[in-house]
Amino acid sequence: MNPKLTSALMYAQYHFKVFPLKVNSKSGQVLKSWKEEATTDQDTIMNWFSNTDYNVGVRTGNGLLVIDVDNKNGKNGYQSIEPFLNNFPKTLVVKTANNGWHMYYYVDRPISCKVGLYEAIDIRGEGGYVVGAESVIENKKYFISFDSPIAHANDAVYQFLEKNTKPTKVDSMVYYIHEGERNNYLFKIGCFLQQKGLCDEAIRLCLNKENELRCKPPFSDKEVETIIQSSLKYKKGFIEMKNTMHYEGSYTVTELLDSQEDDEPDIVEDMISVGLTLLGAPQKCGKTFLGLQLSDAIATGKDFLGRKVEKGTALYLAFEDRKTKIKKRLRTMQVEKQDNFIIDILKQDFNYDVESRIQEELKRHSDLKIVIIDTFAKIRKKNDREYESEYKEATFYHELACKYNIAIVLITHVKKEIDTNHPFDGIYGSRGLMAGSDSILVMYKKNHLSKNRQLAIQGKDIPDDELTLHLNERQLLEVVENEIEEDVNENLIKVVNYIVKEKNYVGSHEALCSKLSLPLTGKGLQVLLTSNIDTLQSTFISYEKAERKNKARQMKLTYHGEEED
Known part of the structure; x- marks a missing residue:
């Protein structure tokens, strides 16, 4: 058998990947990418070396370290390493064509390649390779000069390697993953990171590094990418941001009264709190202008209808209007340019995932304060208007808002004829929506020709109130103390x-x-x-x-x- 083929198969039995080098060369490449195509597959190795005179390249790293001791150009690596040898374990040694040594060791941690660690001593580790036994350079052969099983590096070897370089910190619990376990191991890691919400590139980097450092032998880059793509098919999770809140718990009254948490501020003072708010108004009463005005106030931090707000990012989900119409309204209102007032122009979608959109926005703006949905009817999944069904629906949005410490405002239509003594009864459906809401706002006109609006306010821990609003020439609603007299027949x-x-x-x-x-x-x-x-x-x-x-x-x-x- 071809001695180079025998040598290549010997390395493969040690689970070290090999590849062909050009005849009489240490660096001449036969393959397009030796890093990707180096292999332990016997059939491939037989094909490469059976009827050729290629030299043998041995990929280092992934658990294999070679100490390269040179003896050329007036430098004597023997003298550099001789003081350490008595403490090194006996191992396989290959004599090089230049009368140097290649000392092979198993290592339990990643070791980088290093040139000139000591005089005439280089280290071949991660991402490197050496010329294997039986290779020939200018009629001089690489051969095994000390035929011993490859030894595991001991403390003396690691101390030797640490000179002039910082040691690589390795978890003491690290262990290698061998054939038969590698695919499942990497796939589980990928799915775990996907569920936790890491970005695709972070998952890709992690799995490639795990493959490189732990899998013995490691997969090719193409094989790892196939595993990555499989894990990315699952739904991406969410990394909780600073403003996510946890409301559950069991406390004694003493513990609650002695707790140091500050009171949770309203998003809009005495009007909109963290949780679910219903905003109802008849058609063409100005509810969209009111919603845009509210969003602008939150984004800029200016008062809304004379009330203080919590400044932060506002997300407006517009399911009824086209982009051009929204743009025209913003210009009429003279809203200034700003990056923390976001408007999504959307089509009706009964399967719209509000939580995923909130999570997406929190990744960009952790100060998200309010999400306004205009209108609620465009995303309602059920037509059932029974009390229990509507209460469950309202509870979902309430809990979602509390989970992320924001206000969710659902804009909805009301009956055209509002009982001015009971304006909240104008909201369509049962009382389930109102029962599940934290605050309710109903805007209406006392008569259909009036330029004034009434805004009725009701909520949990919010004082009942009613404001008289006037729509000015910029289509902004302003609070007026006394109703503006209108000369209408x-x-x-x-x-x-x-x-x-x-x-x-x-x-x-x-x-x-x-x-x-x-x-x-x-x-x-x-x-x-x-x-x-x-x-x-x-x-x-x-x-x-x-x-x-x-x-x-x-x-x-x-x-x-x-x-x-």
């Missing part, structure tokens, strides 16, 4: 309120006057409606007059606002 208000409630009316002007007890004639109502066409359109009401038939002219009033379930 009372008869027109009655007509608008009736049509919004009933949706349409077909009949004569006289009949409508009678139905609503208006102190007008049919002709007077016709004049009133004709002169207020723009006002009617602003409330989504169309007014059509039919051709006169008989004595009374017929007309049609229709409300075109959308109905919400």
Whole structure:
């Protein structure tokens, strides 16, 4: 048998990877990448060395260390290493073509390659290689001069290696993973790191390093990448940030009263606390403007409707509006540019993962304070409006908000006709949503032609209140002490309120006057409606007059606002 083939197979039996080097060369490469293609596979080795004269390259590292003792160019490595040899364990030694030595040792820790550790002494470790026995350079052969089993390095060898370099710190519990266990070991590590939320690149670096240092023999880079891709298919977890909170626990009253924790501040003073807030308003009442105004206040730290806020990042999930519409509103409101007010433009998605989005934002902005969902109907998973179902739904968002110490605001539609004495009853569904919420805000108009809004406030540990708001020319809501008097015809208000409630009316002007007890004639109502066409359109009401038939002219009033379930 070819002696070089015999030598290569001998190294492979020791689980050391080998590769071919060009004839009469220590560095001439045959393969594209010796680091990736070096192997212990016997069939590959037979193919490389059976009918060739290639020299044998032996990859070091991964548990193999070679002390390279040179004896050339006037330097004598023997003299450098001789004082240490009595304390070194006997091991395999290969005589080199330049009359030097290659001393082979097993090591239990990663050792870097080092040139000139001592005079004429180099170290071949991680990422290195040596020319193997039976190789020939300029008719001079590498051969085994001391045929002994490869020994494990002892303390004397490690002390020798530590000169002029810091030792590598290794966990005393380190152990090697051998064939049959390697794949499962690396896969489990990958899945564990994925579940903990590490980024893909960190997982990739970790598995490659574990493979390099622990797997005996190590996988190829391609094989490790296959394992990495398999572990990345699983859902990535989340690394809890500083503002994640834990609310569970068992305490005596004494312990609670003596505890040193500060009171948890409201996100908006006496209005929105950590937890779930419902914000309800009829269609076209300005709830989106209010939500954007709230987000801007949190991001900038300025007061919201005269109340102090906790400054931080605001995340606005816009499920109803297009990008151009949101942009136009922000410009109208004169919102300044800022990086901690984030708006996601989204489509209706009943499977939308709110928690994953919160986790994603916390990775970028650990000061996240509020998440506003506009509107809640666009992501509700269930159509069931029974109390138990809605309470469970509200509890989910409450617990989610408490877990991450933020406020979650669900914007929702309410009934068009609000009982001013009981505005919270205007929220659609059962009382389950309200029961599971920490605070509830309902904005409404006392009449559909008013420019003023009322904001009713109710919540746990929040005093009940009601604010009168005025929408200014920038579409910002401002608190007013006294209601701004509006010069709107009372008869027109009655007509608008009736049509919004009933949706349409077909009949004569006289009949409508009678139905609503208006102190007008049919002709007077016709004049009133004709002169207020723009006002009617602003409330989504169309007014059509039919051709006169008989004595009374017929007309049609229709409300075109959308109905919400």
